Amino acid sequence: MIPEIKLKSGVKIPQIGLGTWQLAGQTCGNAVKSALKLGYRHIDTAEIYGNQREIGKAIKGFPRKELFITSKVWHGNLRYNDVLKAYENTISELQTDYLDLYLIHWPNRRIPISETFRALKKLYDEKKVRAVGISNFTIAHIEEALKHAEIPLVVNQVEFHPFLYQKELLDYCTKKGIKVTAYSPIARGAVFRNDTIIRIAEKYKKTAAQVSLRWLLEQDMVVIPKASTEQHLKENMDVFDFKLNDEDRKKLGNFDQKRFVDPISISEFDTSIIDKVNSTFNHILRSK
Ligand SMILES: NC(=O)c1ccc[n+]([C@@H]2O[C@H](COP(=O)([O-])OP(=O)(O)OC[C@H]3O[C@@H](n4cnc5c(N)ncnc54)[C@H](OP(=O)(O)O)[C@@H]3O)[C@@H](O)[C@H]2O)c1
16 A cells, blocks of 8 residues: 655645656556556646546546545646636546645746635635645745745645755755655656666666655655556555665765756746746755
8 A cells, every 4th residue: 555645734645646747548547547456546637738538537436535636727827717717627527526636837927826826725715625736836936935825835746856856945845844746756767777776776676766766755755657557557656665775865866967847848938937947956966
C-alpha cells in the first residue's frame, strides 16, 4: 500500500500518484485502469491535458472516496468566473462531484491572484474541492500568494528530480507548511542516461527510476511519475523496500542542473515567470 501524507488542511494525499500528461485516448484509460488494479489511488491531471474524459471513464465504478484526484486550472482561466467554469467542466469530464486537490497550474501576473483565490475559496467553502494548491510557483510567487489566500495552500507542484534540485524552494515550502509534489520525478527518462545514477541503482538492485523516486520520497515529497506500461507502473511503486545511504543521497543532489519542462512555452501569459525561474535557478547553481 502506498503511504499517505497529511496536508495542512487535514486531507491525506497518497505519496505516489499517476502522472497523466501526454496520456491520451485508450492508452490513458488503460494506464489508469492498470494503475488502480496495482494499488494506485492518486491521479494527477489538468484541464489542459485533454484527458479528463478518458480518466472519468476509467475510474467509473471505482469507489470515489478511495481516490485522490488532482486537477489544475489553466493560467488563462484565472478570472473569477473562468475558474468556476473550468472547475465545472473538469468535474463533468471526470464524472465526479468534487476534486481532492485543485491547483493553479501556472501563475499569471495579468490576473490578480486575489480574484482567483475568491473563486477557489467559494469552491472550498462549498466542499467542491477538498484542498487547494499551486503549481510552478517560485518563492516570490508564493510570498505574493500567501498575502491573498484566505484558505490554506497545501501543495506546490513543481519540477523536481536529481537534475533540478530545488532545495531552497523545498525548504521554504516546508517552513510554510506547503507540501511539494515533484513532477517529472524521473526527469522524463533522463535518469536512465546518467552513469552515476545507474551505478547507484545497481548497488541497491533497483532501477534508475526507482532511485530517483526514492530520493524524492526520502525528502518527504509526493511524486507523480507518468507511466503507460504495467511494468513501469509496478516498478514506480516498488520503492519502499530500500533506503539510500547518506553518500548516495548527496551524490543525487549534486548534478548539473537542467529543466525538462520549458516555462518559455507559456511566456506569453507571464514573461516575469522566466525571470523569476531563471533567478531561482541561478541561485541554486551559485549555492552548489
Ligand atoms: N504542473 C505542471 O506544470 C506539470 C508539468 C509536467 C508534468 N506534470 C505532471 O507530472 C507527471 C510526470 O511528469 P512527466 O510526465 O513530465 O515525466 P516523468 O514522470 O519524469 O517521466 C515519464 C517518462 O518516463 C517513462 N517511465 C516511467 N516510469 C518508468 C520506468 N519505471 N522505467 C523507465 N521509464 C519509465 C515514461 O514512459 P512510459 O509512458 O512508456 O511508461 C515516460 O516516458 C506528468 O504526467 C503530469 O501529471 C505537471
